[in-house]
Amino acid sequence: MRYARADRLIQLALEMQAARGGLTLTDIEQRFDVSRRTAIRMRDAVIAAFPQADEVPSNDRAKRWRLSGGAVRPLLGITxxxxxxxxxxxxxxxxxxxxxxxxxxxxxxxxxxxxxxxxxxxxxxxxxxxxxxxxGLAMRPGPRPAIPASLFATLRTAIKSCRKVTFQYAGRISGTQAPRTVRPLGFLYGHRHYLVAQNDDAAAARAPVRFFSMPQITKLRLLPDNFDRDPDFNLRAFVAPSFGVYEEAPVDVVWRFSAEAAPIARQFQFHPSQTAEAGDDGTLFVRFHAGGLLEMAWHLMTWGRHVEVLAPQALRDLLPETMPNWPALP
Known part of the structure; x- marks a missing residue:
């Protein structure tokens, strides 16, 4: 237990050195999941152990403390x-x-x-x-396709420098290659990785944001042309209404899991907006608001007979009348 407390103090010292603007007591509470009294004791212990720790001038009311650099030699080559x-x-x-x-x-x-x-x-x-x-968003567990590292490297450069890219994009069914010039905004990670971008055309400022499957991108090239990123666009907020990557209007969704599967279903967060309610018979009702009915149907098939769709009807229509007698997910 003493070693654990020592580890936390060392970690706090590192956090105080890493935070250029200093750490408040609230920051310490949240980062270490401790009470205000414990946060005060941790701060005082670090200040006592490291005389170079000082209070950082700030415009807000909350006091901030920082551990000045120099105690550790800088590492080279970090990007x-x-x-x-x-x-x-x-x-x-x-x-x-x-x-x-x-x-x-x-x-x-x-x-x-x-x-x-x-x-x-x-x-x-x-x-x-x-x-x-x-x-840093929408990373779902599951198998991931093999994608050349150079593809990510080029797109990361484009995102950081707000530069356009061009590539050949293959249709998922036809396989027909078509040229695309886009404004990259970010990535969506999941069973298939996607580039989130806007098509670059005359109406680019109002062009809808699209998903491009990374394995279907070839001959990627970084262009010298820059673009202005929309300051109001938030990638996390953009994907929040979706269950997957299909662009659909969100709807009210209600699933009922069997009493047998309910303990397992409680371990899952199917969507950030979900609520869960236990039924009198041990079943579990899960409700959320999202689009992407086809991907929902694919996922529900893995639960077999242990899940029932109560709403919407359009999602229920995508599933077979009799769900397979498969066991629930472990």
Whole structure:
């Protein structure tokens, strides 16, 4: 237990060095999931152990504390892509219910950020922020297709620098190649990875945002032309109403899981807007508001006879009249 407390104090010291604007007591409470009294004790212990810790001047009422750099030699060769990859991996671990491993990985990221020189962090932070916004979302578990690393590298460069790209895009059924020039905005990770982008045309400012399946992209080329990113576009908010990647108007969805499958279904978050209610007979009612009925139907097939669609009728029509007698997901 003493070692655990020591580890937390070391981690707090690293967090205080990594946070250029300093940490408040509220920050410590939230990051370490502790009470205000414990946060105060942790802060005081770090200040006592590290005399170079000082209070950071700020315009808000909350006091902030920071541990000045210099205690750790800066690491060389760290990039925004490296930090974004660590953050994405931690988010994936959390979605797989591996919270402890995610905390450990984010601890590694904090150690790296704490060890970098301030000037280097000032150069990296804008790119890291752009990548975190573009990639840190909608990561669903499941198999992933093999995609050349160069494809991601080029698209990441385009997102960071707001540059257009051109590529050949194959139709999923016909396989016919067609040229596309787009304005890349971000990625959607899942069973198939997608590029989220706008077609570049005369009405580009009002062009709808589209999903392009990454395995169907070939001959990708970065263009010298820049574009202005819409400051009001938020990728997380854009995908929130969808169950998958199909662009449909969201509808009210109600599923009922059998008493046998209810304990397992409670472990899943099917959609961020969902609510769950236990039935008198041990069943579980799950409600949410989203589009993407076809992907819902594909997912529901994995639950077999253990799930019933109460709404909408359009989703019920996509399923066979008699669901297979498969067991519920483990």
């Amino acid at each position: 925004a892509d490296d930090l974004a990859s660590l953050e994405n991996a931690a988010a994936l671990l959390i979605r797989e219910n591996l919270v402890d491993q995610a905390d450990e990985l984010r601890g590694v990221a904090s150690k790296i950020r704490a060890s970098l020189a301030a000037e280097l962090m000032r150069r990296i932070d804008p790119d890291f922020g752009a990548l975190a916004e573009a990639e």
